[in-house]
Amino acid sequence: MRRLVGLTLVAGLLAGCAPKLPEGIDETRLTESIGRAIGSPSTCVMVADASGAMVWRAGGYITCARNLPTCAGGQPVIAEVVLKSAIGKPARFASCPTGTGGVNTVGWAMGPVPTSEGKPARNLTYVAVMEGERALPGREVQERVERAFTKAGF
Known part of the structure; x- marks a missing residue:
C-alpha cells in the first residue's frame, strides 16, 4: 500500500512539472477545434514552448511517430524533429509525395502559434502534418490549423 501511495505521489509530481497549455486555453476546446479543422487518423498536431518542450499533442500517434519526408530534401523525420526546428522561425508550409507512385502525399505546416x-503573446510553436491519399496540401493545413488555434482562444 505504501508503495502504491509513493508511486501515485511521484506520478502527480511529475505531471505537475510537465509543460502545459497556457492559462486560459481550454484543452477540450482546442482538441475539438483542431479535430474539426484537420482531424483524421492521418493527422498530427504538436505545440511546443520556446524551450522546445511539448505542451500539447493531438492526432494519430502513428502519424506523429512516422518518419515522413519534409519536402525539403534530406532524410525523412518525425514531427517532433520538425517542430523543434521550427522554433523561432516564420510560419511555412510544404507538400510533396511520400513515396514512389505518387498516391500518398504529405502536407506540413509549422511556425508560431498565432x-x-x-x-498575450504565448511564444509557442506548432507543427501540423497530414499524410495519405487524401492529405491536404500544406497551405491548406496551415490555414485550417491557424484558424483552429484562434477559435480555441489563442
Missing part, C-alpha cells in the same frame, strides 16, 4: 487580437 496570437489573436487582444491576447
Whole structure:
C-alpha cells in the first residue's frame, strides 16, 4: 500500500512539472477545434514552448511517430524533429509525395502559434502534418490549423 501511495505521489509530481497549455486555453476546446479543422487518423498536431518542450499533442500517434519526408530534401523525420526546428522561425508550409507512385502525399505546416487580437503573446510553436491519399496540401493545413488555434482562444 505504501508503495502504491509513493508511486501515485511521484506520478502527480511529475505531471505537475510537465509543460502545459497556457492559462486560459481550454484543452477540450482546442482538441475539438483542431479535430474539426484537420482531424483524421492521418493527422498530427504538436505545440511546443520556446524551450522546445511539448505542451500539447493531438492526432494519430502513428502519424506523429512516422518518419515522413519534409519536402525539403534530406532524410525523412518525425514531427517532433520538425517542430523543434521550427522554433523561432516564420510560419511555412510544404507538400510533396511520400513515396514512389505518387498516391500518398504529405502536407506540413509549422511556425508560431498565432496570437489573436487582444491576447498575450504565448511564444509557442506548432507543427501540423497530414499524410495519405487524401492529405491536404500544406497551405491548406496551415490555414485550417491557424484558424483552429484562434477559435480555441489563442
